[in-house]
Amino acid sequence: MMADTYKGFKSKEAFMKYTEIYGRVMNHWTVKTESSNIVTSFGDVHVINAGHHDGRPLVFFHAFGFSAAMWYGVADYLKDHYRLYFIDVLGEFNMSNTKDHLNEREDYIEWITEVLDALGIDQADMIGHSNGGWHVLNYALLKPERVNEILLLAPAASMKRMNLSFYMRLALTNLFPNRQNIVSSFCRWLTHERKPEQEDLFELYYIGQTRVVWEYVMTPPKMFKNEELSQLSVPVTVAVGENEVIYKPSKLKKAAQEKLPQCSVSMINKAAHMIPIEAPEEIANLIQSIFSHNDREKSV
Template sequence: MTTIYKSERGADKVRRRYEELLREWPVPAEHLRVPTREGETFVVVSGPQDAQPLLLLHGSGANTAMWRGEIASWAQHFRTYAIDIIGEAGASAPSRPPLDSDRLALWLDDVLEYLGLETVSVVAASLGGWVALDYAVRRPGRITRLALLCPSGIGAQTMGWLPKALFLRLFGRRGVRQTARIVTGLDTPLTEQVLDDIVLTFTQYKPRTERLPIFSDDALRHLTMPMLVIVGARDVMLDSAATADRVRRHVPDATVHVLPGVGHAILGQSDEVSKFLLADPQPHPH
């Protein structure tokens, strides 16, 4: 564990908090440990066994617990598979394959094969959005619907927040908290616990530092599955205006929402996502 954490003790703190959050999972769940070529992958499964499969991929420095506010809604209609991405702050292996290779796609192949899933819908956020897009580009026939929240890899990463973050680090834990507030855009009493968890993770965890590859116009044009993209107009980590613009121009079957006043963390969109996932693929002829 220490490869992606600053210390074994820090890894243990993050792991214990994750276990607490999983105990608060609001619907019945099964925990699976899936063997893959990159090491063990942790998956939380909920929803009716005979329902359509829905894959959930979280963001950087996060884990499956990020979906606990939405899962009750989605697990009514879908068999949900919330996957801890390898190399992130969950319960999967610490392996971090290079992003400019096909290894993450091969890893997801292993997960889907073990789960017995030929095709899936996907909801993904931030880095998870990059992983989902990479898979959709490489395996276009396997993703039936793609819902992306602040996805990486379309608009450029922005670094304007970084000097302020480096300055705030001088102020210890309080500075880390203020950085988390700037980066996520979360600034209400209701999101204080979320910020606490982000601060706990990022005081112990070493995030990926490589820049995320940007998908070409041509790659985006080949995404023919129905797609929903939701971005925050005030995202300081990604150029959300460019994300929205490129998707509108190059993805033939995409719906794009830009949320005013919202930063990188996009909450409260479970109904919008459900509506998209459950939409009839084609209008029936009269």
């Protein structure tokens, strides 16, 4: 049993500091938001709700460690057309509270399904960035009956191995968790178009990593087998920045087109890995083109 921990953090004070910086990132949202906590078999899931109450529901999964607060730019462009749900993924440092080990891919299926049930979503449209992209693809593969269509933004692993540079920088953040390694050498490296508001998000990542207690096992993103990917039964779009750093964007594009049926690939100009915060308008336009098109198909 871990001593003196609080909601996955080293202490109540550590959690309160994280909450303070989370609030600072939320100040960048120009959209009215509400928060809810959904009790699941693996923990309490924090969800940011925004957008049009009668709009088509879209469910978002963030990049590892950057939390649901990272979607501030994208939400602004979508608020008038969709009901938006931004999930703080269990097993990471964020505002959700993990209470059990996430050892298997199926464990994520269980709690995500429980969240969808609580939100009243029978069949979801899902958008996932980086590690969130892995979660979305994993869900679509194992629970296709609950998925309508998916958008993967620079998915971690999944169909293309990440490069050595990524793993070396990530290892340094764990071996020597100082501000230089975490913020300067890792978070900023993930971006091409840098903006002042990104620094608050990077500070949130830094506070989270240096104050979290890894009490519960989580499943890291892995490559899916080609045979399984070939059986994907839902439409999928993959987007990657032209300056992506965790793998060569051209190789991800090739892998996606070869391994995923019903797949289209979009390249995002002047962006590296953090495309939702680097190019929010472009990502929002892509989302609207995908899911508005799907709406038209359903109405025929």
